[in-house]
Amino acid sequence: xxxxxxxxxxxxxxxxxxxxxxxxxxxxxxxxxxxxxxxxxxxxxxxxxxxxxxxxxxxxxxxxxxxxxxxxxxxxxxxxxxxxxxxxxxxxxxxxxxxxxxxxxxxxxxxxxxxxxxxxxxxxxxxxxxxxxxxxxxxxxxxxxxxxxxxxxxxxxxxxxxxxxxxxxxxxxxxxxxxxxxxxxxxxxxxxxxxxxxxxxxxxxxxxxxxxxxxxxxxxxxxxxxxxxxxxxxxxxxxxxxxxxxxxxxxxxxxxxxxxxxxxxxxxxxxxxxxxxxxxxxxxxxxxxxxxxxxxxxxxxxxxxxxxxxxxxxxxxxxxxxxxxxxxxxxxxxxxxxxxxxxxxxxxxxxxxxxxxxxxxxxxxxxxxxxxxxxxxxxxxxxxxxxxxxxxxxxxxxxxxxxx
Amino acid sequence: xxxxxxxxxxxxxxxxxxxxxxxxxxxxxxxxxxxxxxxxxxxxxxxxxxxxxxxxxxxxxxxxxxxxxxxxxxxxxxxxxxxxxxxxxxxxxxxxxxxxxxxxxxxxxxxxxxxxxxxxxxxxxxxxxxxxxxxxxxxxxxxxxxxxxxxxxxxxxxxxxxxxxxxxxxxxxxxxxxxxxxxxxxxxxxxxxxxxxxxxxxxxxxxxxxxxxxxxxxxxxxxxxxxxxxxxxxxxxxxxxxxxxxxxxxxxxxxxxxxxxxxxxxxxxxxxxxxxxxxxxxxxxxxxxxxxxxxxxxxxxxxxxxxxxxxxxxxxxxxxxxxxxxxxxxxxxxxxxxxxxxxxxxxxxxxxxxxxxxxxxxxxxxxxxxxxxxxxxxxxxxxxxxxxxxxxxxxxxxxxxxxx
Numbered sequence: 001x002x003x004x005x006x007x008x009x010x011x012x013x014x015x016x017x018x019x020x021x022x023x024x025x026x027x028x029x030x031x032x033x034x035x036x037x038x039x040x041x042x043x044x045x046x047x048x049x050x051x052x053x054x055x056x057x058x059x060x061x062x063x064x065x066x067x068x069x070x071x072x073x074x075x076x077x078x079x080x081x082x083x084x085x086x087x088x089x090x091x092x093x094x095x096x097x098x099x100x101x102x103x104x105x106x107x108x109x110x111x112x113x114x115x116x117x118x119x120x121x122x123x124x125x126x127x128x129x130x131x132x133x134x135x136x137x138x139x140x141x142x143x144x145x146x147x148x149x150x151x152x153x154x155x156x157x158x159x160x161x162x163x164x165x166x167x168x169x170x171x172x173x174x175x176x177x178x179x180x181x182x183x184x185x186x187x188x189x190x191x192x193x194x195x196x197x198x199x200x201x202x203x204x205x206x207x208x209x210x211x212x213x214x215x216x217x218x219x220x221x222x223x224x225x226x227x228x229x230x231x232x233x234x235x236x237x238x239x240x241x242x243x244x245x246x247x248x249x250x251x252x253x254x255x256x257x258x259x260x261x262x263x264x265x266x267x268x269x270x271x272x273x274x275x276x277x278x279x280x281x282x283x284x285x286x287x288x289x290x291x292x293x294x295x296x297x298x299x300x301x302x303x304x305x306x307x308x309x310x311x312x313x314x315x316x317x318x319x320x321x322x323x324x325x326x327x328x329x330x331x332x333x334x335x336x337x338x339x340x341x342x343x344x345x346x347x348x349x350x351x352x353x354x355x356x357x358x359x360x361x362x363x364x365x366x367x368x369x370x371x372x373x374x375x376x377x378x379x380x381x382x383x384x385x386x387x388x389x390x391x392x393x394x395x396x397x398x399x400x401x402x403x404x
Numbered sequence: 405x406x407x408x409x410x411x412x413x414x415x416x417x418x419x420x421x422x423x424x425x426x427x428x429x430x431x432x433x434x435x436x437x438x439x440x441x442x443x444x445x446x447x448x449x450x451x452x453x454x455x456x457x458x459x460x461x462x463x464x465x466x467x468x469x470x471x472x473x474x475x476x477x478x479x480x481x482x483x484x485x486x487x488x489x490x491x492x493x494x495x496x497x498x499x500x501x502x503x504x505x506x507x508x509x510x511x512x513x514x515x516x517x518x519x520x521x522x523x524x525x526x527x528x529x530x531x532x533x534x535x536x537x538x539x540x541x542x543x544x545x546x547x548x549x550x551x552x553x554x555x556x557x558x559x560x561x562x563x564x565x566x567x568x569x570x571x572x573x574x575x576x577x578x579x580x581x582x583x584x585x586x587x588x589x590x591x592x593x594x595x596x597x598x599x600x601x602x603x604x605x606x607x608x609x610x611x612x613x614x615x616x617x618x619x620x621x622x623x624x625x626x627x628x629x630x631x632x633x634x635x636x637x638x639x640x641x642x643x644x645x646x647x648x649x650x651x652x653x654x655x656x657x658x659x660x661x662x663x664x665x666x667x668x669x670x671x672x673x674x675x676x677x678x679x680x681x682x683x684x685x686x687x688x689x690x691x692x693x694x695x696x697x698x699x700x701x702x703x704x705x706x707x708x709x710x711x712x713x714x715x716x717x718x719x720x721x722x723x724x725x726x727x728x729x730x731x732x733x734x735x736x737x738x739x740x741x742x743x744x745x746x747x748x749x750x751x752x753x754x755x756x757x758x759x760x761x762x763x764x765x766x767x768x769x770x771x772x773x774x775x776x777x778x779x780x781x782x783x784x785x786x787x788x789x790x791x792x793x794x795x796x797x798x799x800x801x802x803x804x805x806x807x808x
Contacts, residue, residue, distance in 0.1 A: 022699045027670045027723070028731060056671050082757070084671035111757055114785040115673075150758050204726050266431045267460050267488035269519075295426045319431070322608050322742060327432060331735045338726060353486070353515055354554050381518040 001055075003064035006178045008040075008225060012160045014233055015039040015064045017054045018174045025172070029200045029302035033193065034174040037085055038229050040164055041068060042157060044135025047075035050100075051155065051164045052229055056088030062096070071096045076134050079104035080166035081152040082111040086229050091116045101134075105143070105151035126153065142215065144168065146208035148201060154216070162225035168212070169243050170230030171197045179225075180232050182239040185246070190232060196306035197230065198250050203309070203339035209251035213244050253341035256312035259288035259399075262304055263317040264326035266295060269351045269381050270317040276388060277315055277349075280395050286312075293328045305335050313345040313374075313398055318359060320352040325359055333368060342370040347398050349377045349391065374398045405458075407468035410582045412444075412629060416564045418637055419443040419468045421458045422578045429576070433604045433706035437597065438578040441489055442633050444568055445472060446561060448539025451479035455559065455568045456633055460492030466500070475500045480538045483508035484570035485556040486515040490633050495520045505538075509547070509555035530557065546619065548572065550612035552605060558620070566629035572616070573647050574634030575601045583629075584636050586643040589650070594636060600710035601634065602654050607713070607743035613655035617648050657745035660716035663692035663803075666708055667721040668730035670699060673755045673785050674721040680792060681719055681753075684799050690716075697732045709739050717749040717778075717802055722763060724756040729763055737772060746774040751802050753781045753795065778802045 006014040020034045040051040048069050054061030065071055071093060077100050079087060090112060094100060102120040112118040128143040138158040145152060147168050155164045171193040185191045202209065226234040226243060249255055261277055263270045274290055281288045291304040308314055318329040350359035359376050375394040379387045410418045424438045444455040452473050458465030469475055475497060481504050483491060494516060498504060506524040516522040532547040542562040549556060551572050559568045577597040589595045606613065630638040630647060653659055665681060667674045678694055685692045695708040712718055722733040754763035763780050779798040783791045
């Protein structure tokens with residue numbers, strides 16, 4: 001993997017490894033934009049402190065580290081969570097320098113053993129709110145359990161006024177930029193990569209996100225540097241507040257934006273319906289995105305699920321497959337159930353040939369239990385005039401439109 | 405789409421359209437090998453009879469047909485089933501020549517209307533065993549319901565001694581060959597394409613396959629030509645018996661061949677386990693294939709499900725994802741439940757970090773109800789000596805090995 005080392009400010013460095021090989025993050029999410037893994041290195045008056053390492057199974061991290069310090073001079077390693085995309089070099093590091101004091105959550109030490117067979121000779125178990133001095137630098141640790149692993153915590157580095165956040169505020173994508181003001185975040189720049197990562201990877205734990213936000217807010221810290229384990233680092237004392245507020249929005253699903261239409265299509269009938277739905281939404285107008293999973297190709301599940309995050313409504317159009325919803329729609333429904341807010345408004349439209357309305361089985365199942373199904377409309381292959389009327393009526397109800 | 409017209413013997417032609425664009429057959433199955441759609445044209449002493457047409461949404465069929473006959477000279481159209489990959493040109497054909505007598509199952513005429521808004525002016529509803537003369541040619545129709553649509557039937561053409569079989573005996577792949585002896589079928593040649601198509605597309609209806617086989621056997625016909633709607637046509641009076649026996653084997657799952665190992669891997673732990681399993685099976689030796697769904701890439705679901713068809717055992721190795729089996733394993737389990745024989749032997753191995761053995765949830769669910777689970781083995785990330793022993797012991801039990 002390509003690596004780079006960036007100086008963030010006097011005494012603190014960012015070690016980035018860029019991954020263009022992973023096609024499916026978590027063996028699940030398409031990431032043509034790639035992903036980057038960040039570790040951080042703080043120089044103290046007695047050697048350095050390393051915050052996380054690089055991904056398991058990659059090459060280059062030790063070389064990157066050595067380009068900025070002798071690994072033998074690393075005095076302490078903070079392990080924010082044990083997910084192997086950040087803990088992959090602990091073993092190699094301890095082989096080179098067995099004296100390193102490993103500072104982490106008690107669960108991490110158990111996982112270090114079960115992942116890598118490691119028992120560090122010097123280990124310090126942190127607890128919530130704990131503060132300690134390492135090489136003259138004061139570190140404060142705050143547990144953020146289930147973001148997105150149980151042992152997750154963040155570290156406030158008082159001297160350089162920085163907060164390392166692990167996967168929190170991370171993103172997909174590989175950027176030329178490594179340090180930006182969070183004020184520059186926009187739908188056009190980077191925010192989508194952050195949101196996609198949030199929904200895909202952290203989405204299932206959104207109640208824990210709210211807890212963590214409230215906790216961090218109460219700390220009353222204003223770090224100048226926010227240092228996530230993926231993507232760009234942020235500067236500016238207002239960054240933490242801004243990032244927390246973005247996460248708060250996502251976690252609570254308070255936005256009600258673009259409608260998302262997803263469809264499977266074997267022979268084009270559902271695509272006809274999507275065109276009808278789209279035409280109606282354009283008349284209103286209501287912004288919408290369409291994700292297609294057809295015989296000709298597939299949009300990305302990672303994008304579709306991320307787009308659903310802030311959708312004011314989701315319209316699923318499925319062909320019937322052996323008397324059930326199409327397996328790809330069942331798969332999507334499973335991901336939606338895992339990752340999205342409860343109560344999201346759904347309209348289900350199912351085409352069928354000789355069977356009946358298969359989408360009812362989707363709603364009977366546990367899978368769709370968390371959603372607010374506004375209607376289920378069966379369509380016998382090609383839409384009739386009355387199907388079109390039903391669909392328009394359902395959309396009117398769904399979006400509480402009186403004018404249309 | 406590219407098309408070709410082949411003369412099979414005096415009076416009967418095969419019209420093939422080759423499809424290299426469809427990436428997912430049924431919006432589900434990866435088919436890099438492509439697929440071909442066949443229609444057949446029989447010349448009579450009063451115009452011609454067309455058996456099926458070409459795929460909905462394609463171009464070229466009318467041109468192909470016109471290259472061998474004036475569409476106005478087509479007197480009758482037999483529609484073996486209404487799936488749009490064969491019924492896509494009925495509308496265009498009837499526009500050019502509204503006089504065509506459409507001969508099909510009663511359900512087909514209902515579907516013609518709901519798919520394409522067509523009500524042929526001349527229609528003949530067939531029933532099981534019905535025989536009729538068209539242009540001096542005797543046709544006999546035999547219902548084969550649920551292979552794989554409810555209205556499916558086959559037609560025996562007495563004069564040329566041919567049996568058109570619709571999707572039955574169809575295959576994926578695009579071949580230079582169009583007519584072969586079924587005696588040449590082998591694992592190396594074409595049989596895998598047939599099996600893959602069978603399991604993917606017809607697998608869910610295997611009990612109906614057995615019924616159809618018994619019925620066709622009792623007819624006592626020995627067609628010289630077997631004319632499927634996909635892939636190669638076959639010649640030779642022994643072809644029907646040979647093909648029926650192949651289908652009988654597949655439908656009853658009487659073969660017990662290569663073991664199939666499937667795995668999802670986020671960080672490599674499950675791949676370690678697969679290597680261990682594979683090493684053990686090689687010692688015995690038991691032939692096996694491994695299908696991987698990892699962060700680096702995915703094997704094809706179409707191949708994996710087809711390989712499971714005749715496997716003497718299936719070993720699923722899943723990472724734990726948010727306290728459940730990995731979503732890709734859940735998706736695979738869903739396809740397996742839909743397509744494979746009941747009672748297939750399964751060994752489930754699930755890695756976990758901080759959660760427990762997630763694979764138990766897979767077996768509690770309806771999804772795995774049809775399988776014979778020989779054991780569930782949880783592994784805490786990296787295999788220990790005792791995990792290795794457990795896995796080997798489970799494999800010994802699964803394959804009733806006393807020597808190992």
